[in-house]
Amino acid sequence: MDQSVTRMHVPHSHVTFDDGIVLECGTTLQRLTVAYRTYGTLNADRSNAILVCHALTGDQYVAERHPVTGKPGWWEAVVGPGRPIDTDRFFVICQNVLGGCMGSTGPLSYRENPDGTQTDEPWGTDFPPVTIRDMVRAQKRLVDHLGIKRLFAVLGGSMGGMQALQWAALYPDQVFAALPIATASYHSAQNIAFHEVGRQAIFADPDWRNGRYWESGLIPARGLAVARMCAHITYLSEEALTRKFGRRLQNAPKDSTEAINLFGDMFEVESYLRHQGSAFVQRFDANSYLTITRAMDYFDLAADFGGDLAMAFKGARTRFLLASFTSDWLFPTSQSRAIARALNRAGANVSFVEFPTDKGHDAFLLDEPDFHRALAGFLRGCAIHAGLQRL
Amino acid sequence: MDQSVTRMHVPHSHVTFDDGIVLECGTTLQRLTVAYRTYGTLNADRSNAILVCHALTGDQYVAERHPVTGKPGWWEAVVGPGRPIDTDRFFVICQNVLGGCMGSTGPLSYRENPDGTQTDEPWGTDFPPVTIRDMVRAQKRLVDHLGIKRLFAVLGGSMGGMQALQWAALYPDQVFAALPIATASYHSAQNIAFHEVGRQAIFADPDWRNGRYWESGLIPARGLAVARMCAHITYLSEEALTRKFGRRLQNAPKDSTEAINLFGDMFEVESYLRHQGSAFVQRFDANSYLTITRAMDYFDLAADFGGDLAMAFKGARTRFLLASFTSDWLFPTSQSRAIARALNRAGANVSFVEFPTDKGHDAFLLDEPDFHRALAGFLRGCAIHAGLQRL
Missing domain, CATH: 3.40.50.1820 (Alpha/Beta hydrolase fold, catalytic domain)
Structure with a gap:
């Protein structure tokens, strides 16, 4: 070894x-x-x-x-x-x-x-x-x-x-x-459908570059994060989301350029999902995500x-x-x-x-x-x- | 009038x-x-x-x-x-x-x-x-x-x-x-979470341009399509997806650059979702999608x-x-x-x-x-x- x-x-x-x-x-x-x-x-x-x-x-x-x-x-x-x-x-x-x-x-x-x-x-x-x-x-x-x-x-x-x-x-x-x-x-079929949303989110990220992202030194972080966010909801139950976050609001980060934050606040569940997405892309490869979701779909x-x-x-x-x-x-x-x-x-x-x-x-x-x-x-x-x- | x-x-x-x-x-x-x-x-x-x-x-x-x-x-x-x-x-x-x-x-x-x-x-x-x-x-x-x-x-x-x-x-x-x-x-909380995935998919599309996409003449079509695909799954039931599509495969389009099609085939449910996504962006505005999903979340x-x-x-x-x-x-x-x-x-x-x-x-x-x-x-x-x- x-x-x-x-x-x-x-x-x-x-x-x-x-x-x-x-x-x-x-x-x-x-x-x-x-x-x-x-x-x-x-x-x-x-x-x-x-x-x-x-x-x-x-x-x-x-x-x-x-x-x-x-x-x-x-x-x-x-x-x-x-x-x-x-x-x-x-x-x-x-x-x-x-x-x-x-x-x-x-x-x-x-x-x-x-x-x-x-x-x-x-x-x-x-x-x-x-x-x-x-x-x-x-x-x-x-x-x-x-x-x-x-x-x-x-x-x-x-x-x-x-x-x-x-x-x-x-x-x-x-x-x-x-x-x-x-x-x-x-x-x-429903599980395949959720996987497909994640894959399409990765494909939609221009940094994915048809899978050759190593050439640019960038990773398709935004697409992979969206894929993770969508999948993460399916890993939890409605009850758990309600118990953990309900409809509680928190202040939105001031430096964000995202329109939704113009409202001045965001739901805690949104903040949680964003964190799940951004943490995931630090440790996981987008092409592996495509390969493994496909393996599951074919099972x-x-x-x-x-x-x-x-x-x-x-x-x-x-x-x-x-x-x-x-x-x-x-x-x-x-x-x-x-x-x-x-x-x-x-x-x-x-x-x-x-x-x-x-x-x-x-x-x-x-x-x-x-x-x-x-x-x-x-x-x-x-x-x-x-x-x-x-x- | x-x-x-x-x-x-x-x-x-x-x-x-x-x-x-x-x-x-x-x-x-x-x-x-x-x-x-x-x-x-x-x-x-x-x-x-x-x-x-x-x-x-x-x-x-x-x-x-x-x-x-x-x-x-x-x-x-x-x-x-x-x-x-x-x-x-x-x-x-x-x-x-x-x-x-x-x-x-x-x-x-x-x-x-x-x-x-x-x-x-x-x-x-x-x-x-x-x-x-x-x-x-x-x-x-x-x-x-x-x-x-x-x-x-x-x-x-x-x-x-x-x-x-x-x-x-x-x-x-x-x-x-x-x-x-x-x-x-x-x-x-679960519904807010699904909306947030859709919004993040729009934000992740570089054609969204912080919402000022009219300046480029392009629309954030890929992001909006992913948002629609994710939402569309929530509009259906697992039973309906299974009844309509199950695990049936069809040939993938030959001219696609998307990696998943290298497998040579795709599930019918994937094709259906992609169609839902691409049809939607022809008739709906991404910024309206952000505004209206937020109105629902706040209700x-x-x-x-x-x-x-x-x-x-x-x-x-x-x-x-x-x-x-x-x-x-x-x-x-x-x-x-x-x-x-x-x-x-x-x-x-x-x-x-x-x-x-x-x-x-x-x-x-x-x-x-x-x-x-x-x-x-x-x-x-x-x-x-x-x-x-x-x-």
């Missing part, structure tokens, strides 16, 4: 596979780099590994300070010593997804020539389209590289849950337990199995915990319930819990004690069944 | 009041122009007038071909001879709202100097902020001008419903019946009455019909129910119907026979009570 520097000027732990990967779209990447972090210790028989899969704008920094933002890891509430995913017991792996912008091969990586030699400019929008299955296959390479024959568990929320489902479908014998959280087996696990989701899990011995949140309207409970029904039809071992919360889709990232207790309890039970440890 | 030409190069029937209007923000407009259309015939005692209030992106062309798009009027399903709002019986008035872009005073109008003389450039973003109450007061001027002492009914959906509520609160003795449809007595009728919505309707003799639609998540039934409760507390005469539909907020504009029957029936009953006609 060595260090490299991405275009975002941060070194990431990574491994490069020089035999590359053939993507679902048919394109071959001659080299595959996967950036990742691990927490805890792999036990002697390598049976205590948990793969955490991140969501659209997440990354491998699950349980430690983020090297760009300086903020805590995105799932420190869940992963760490004594946490529901206890790093004193488990060896936790998280990999930046294929197509991401935190060190794994993606639009920021150097483009390859058709003969496999490397150019000195990024792929940008010439980066081939990737799918959730491609992401999972890239993760499998890392898991193999670490000498792990079977993952004790694969889990994640949102797009991370799509990956957990794909893992269970693709490598059923190598996943003891799968925990798809706040997710779906396909991306809905339809049943379609790979003749339209019958149960067939994806036929004969699976993996133990499943499905979790959804009452106020999540982006990946509503009905989507998790459909997965649970398919798993039941497949005769799989499945638990399904819907957690009451007003926090919307974001609930899976936040302080939800019942959810955390359920995670810990499920993993404890699985550990006993796996003969992993006495509890 | 004479004709004028807006910056959108379409003549609109209008009337100008040379004594102007003092806005809620304190600014005086020295002249007030209101563009409007009427349908049907005002009866001898001027008792059969119905004011239809349009929504955010609507206009006065309710029941006739639109002069810019050439499409049918936006409510031809409801307003016309033999329709639920029967123009063989009623005299229907619809006025482009103050702040609009179809002939009424708004950001496209010539800016006034402080001394009241007119400049030769548009207001643009210097147009003062207007409120729903300002819009209603501008409508009242037209109603007075037409010699109508009491409106038989005021109705509208969405922002039109806000106006109907404001009419009933502001001029209780001059509104026999009010029909606020798919609306709310205040704009919620909070109870706040004008010490926070108690019932006080807005105290002693009202107006008959109310509230209508909501099951799949409308932008103005959900809970908002209409809250209005109904306030009206009940105020001792008002109120009917409230929730219509089952999968069409979302847009249902009020679409073919909803039960809704149309309820409108017609309610108006028939009111006509009897008003002694308007024998039926």
Whole structure:
């Protein structure tokens, strides 16, 4: 494992596979780099590994300070010593997804020539389209590289849950337990529509320059911020927005050139969204955003199995915990319930819990004690069944 | 009544009041122009007038071909001879709202100097902020001008419903019946958030030029299109999007420079949204969009009455019909129910119907026979009570 520097000027732990990967779209990447972090210790028989899969704008920094933002890891509430995913017991792996912008091969990586030699400019929008299955296959390479024959568990929320489902479908014998959280087996028309608004906002930014923004030294910050703002609303619930901000006003910044501030004040929720937008563009690459939103849009696990989701899990011995949140309207409970029904039809071992919360889709990232207790309890039970440890 | 030409190069029937209007923000407009259309015939005692209030992106062309798009009027399903709002019986008035872009005073109008003389450039973003109450007061001027002492009914959906509520609160003795449809007595944090995304998309478009886009001859078409796309999703339901488009793919246009099309295909829902965006910018002014979204955001009728919505309707003799639609998540039934409760507390005469539909907020504009029957029936009953006609 060595260090490299991405275009975002941060070194990431990574491994490069020089035999590359053939993507679902048919394109071959001659080299595959996967950036990742691990927490805890792999036990002697390598049976205590948990793969955490991140969501659209997440990354491998699950349980430690983020090297760009300086903020805590995105799932420190869940992963760490004594946490529901206890790093004193488990060896936790998280990999930046294929197509991401935190060190794994993606639009920021150097483009390859058709003969496999490397150019000195990024792929940008010439980066081939990737799918959730491609992401999972890239993760499998890392898991193999670490000498792990079977993952004790694969889990994640949102797009991370799509990956957990794909893992269970693709490598059923190598996943003891799968925990798809706040997710779906396909991306809905409404979800595709919201992603498309974000993409169009990026395309509309002249600094995007048809994806070749590195040539100007600028990034399409305004378009990417609008994309983030729109997406962010879908991560929250109406109740949460009302509870947090309601209709409260605050003074608008005096130096703004934006017309709306001529009114002299702005709603707190507007200020919050603007902050979300401007913070996001500091850490995320616009072309990665295009690539990964597309991967989510294309996800339809049943379609790979003749339209019958149960067939994806036929004969699976993996133990499943499905979790959804009452106020999540982006990946509503009905989507998790459909997965649970398919798993039941497949005769799989499945638990399904819907957690009451007003926090919307974001609930899976936040302080939800019942959810955390359920995670810990499920993993404890699985550990006993796996003969992993006495509890 | 004479004709004028807006910056959108379409003549609109209008009337100008040379004594102007003092806005809620304190600014005086020295002249007030209101563009409007009427349908049907005002009866001898001027008792059969119905004011239809349009929504955010609507206009006065309710029941006739639109002069810019050439499409049918936006409510031809409801307003016309033999329709639920029967123009063989009623005299229907619809006025482009103050702040609009179809002939009424708004950001496209010539800016006034402080001394009241007119400049030769548009207001643009210097147009003062207007409120729903300002819009209603501008409508009242037209109603007075037409010699109508009491409106038989005021109705509208969405922002039109806000106006109907404001009419009933502001001029209780001059509104026999009010029909606020798919609306709310205040704009919620989530709704403000979606509006803010649209505004930021406009601000992000360099062709917006801090609102002075007339100087370049260009309009901020891409930003405004993104705003429309985002808003359009909120007008539909997830069910409607799934029913209409699902996950169906179509070929992407070959000549597009947009990266996403490099995938070779696109989802139908994306194509539909892009069309909605590009069609919208042909007929709507970006600065009007900023002004009117802000008016909606500021709407909070109870706040004008010490926070108690019932006080807005105290002693009202107006008959109310509230209508909501099951799949409308932008103005959900809970908002209409809250209005109904306030009206009940105020001792008002109120009917409230929730219509089952999968069409979302847009249902009020679409073919909803039960809704149309309820409108017609309610108006028939009111006509009897008003002694308007024998039926």
